[in-house]
Amino acid sequence: MRPELLPRLVMASANPHKVEEITLVLEGLVSLKARPTDVPDVVEDGDTLEDNARLKAVAICEATGSSAVADDTGLEVDALSGAPGVHSARYAFAEGMGAGEGDSVANIERLLRELAGVAPSRRTARFRTVALVRHPDGSEIIATGTVEGRIAEQPLGDRGFGYDSVFMPVEGNGKTFAEMGDEKHSISHRGRAFRDLARRLNCS
Numbered sequence: 001m002r003p004e005l006l007p008r009l010v011m012a013s014a015n016p017h018k019v020e021e022i023t024l025v026l027e028g029l030v031s032l033k034a035r036p037t038d039v040p041d042v043v044e045d046g047d048t049l050e051d052n053a054r055l056k057a058v059a060i061c062e063a064t065g066s067s068a069v070a071d072d073t074g075l076e077v078d079a080l081s082g083a084p085g086v087h088s089a090r091y092a093f094a095e096g097m098g099a100g101e102g103d104s105v106a107n108i109e110r111l112l113r114e115l116a117g118v119a120p121s122r123r124t125a126r127f128r129t130v131a132l133v134r135h136p137d138g139s140e141i142i143a144t145g146t147v148e149g150r151i152a153e154q155p156l157g158d159r160g161f162g163y164d165s166v167f168m169p170v171e172g173n174g175k176t177f178a179e180m181g182d183e184k185h186s187i188s189h190r191g192r193a194f195r196d197l198a199r200r201l202n203c204s
Contacts, residue, residue, distance in 0.1 A: 006031040007201040009133060012042075012056040012070035017161040018190075022071070024182070025191045029198040032069075039063045049074050049086055049130040050142065057134035067135045069197070073189060075163050077111070077125040077151060079118050084111070088163070104162055108155060111166065115151055123151040127167060127189035131197045141200050145192030152176055160184065 008031045013019055023032060042059045046052040049072040056070035074085045084091040084107070092106035115123060126148045133141040148170045155165035157178030164177035164184075171187045172180065185191040 007198075008033065008067065009069040010060050010064050010066045011035050012060040012068050014041075018071070021185065021188075021190055022069075022194055025185055025194045026198055029195075030069075030201065033066070035060060036064060044072065044089075046072075047086065049128060050132065052086065053130045053132040053142075054134065054140070057132050057140075061134040061136060065136055067133055069131065069133045071129055071131040071190065071193065073127060073129040073162075075111075075125060075127055075167070077115070077123070079122050079124075080114055083114075108163060108166055111151065111163070112154070120150065120153070123153075125149060125151050125167065127163075129189040129193040131190075131193040133197065133201065141197060143193050143196035143200060145189040145194070145196065147171075147187060147189045147192065 006029065010033045011019060011022065012035060013022070014035050019034070026032060039060060042056045044052040044055060046055055052072035053070045056072075057068045060068035060070065072086070074088045076082045076085050088107070092103055092110045126146055129145045131143045131145070149168050149172070152166045152168050155178070156176045157165050157180070159180065160178040166176060168174065168176050169187055177184050177188065
């Protein structure tokens with residue numbers, strides 16, 4: 001499709017790691033514009049991943065008057081009854097550990113502490129991403145991507161961000177996301193969600 005015919009979206013995320021991943025996945029499928037620097041951060045206090053994605057997309061859509069795209073991701077660990085889930089970015093902070101939102105090291109430390117002594121066969125988990133486009137007329141397009149895996153007993157690899165160093169996807173041949181290169185994007189939750197979102201946008 002010619003570039004001028006691609007769907008145009010303003011990104012809600014200012015996280016450089018997320019922006020890089022989303023841009024790689026959507027290259028040639030969607031025309032992306034960076035989040036305006038003068039738009040304040042949105043408080044992500046929704047009860048679900050979809051709620052948080054909507055809060056961010058609505059804020060950017062209203063601030064710019066353009067269609068906006070946002071996402072939220074949660075790590076769901078079966079042995080922890082689905083935690084940290086929607087609280088993944090604030091997992092350590094919620095326990096008063098002195099860490100702020102997005103403190104990956106503290107989040108991972110808490111996760112591994114909670115799973116201490118849990119056998120590898122019971123460390124099953126999944127990443128789930130909800131990607132959402134909000135149009136100025138109030139209509140929305142929503143897509144979800146999920147990848148199954150398990151939690152490693154210690155961080156492995158130095159790529160990626162968030163919980164990537166302890167998440168071993170089923171399709172990863174024993175590697176964590178942080179040990180992978182660009183092949184991560186073909187199997188990741190975020191890649192799956194945004195490819196589905198692009199398909200829905202181009203079919204609408």
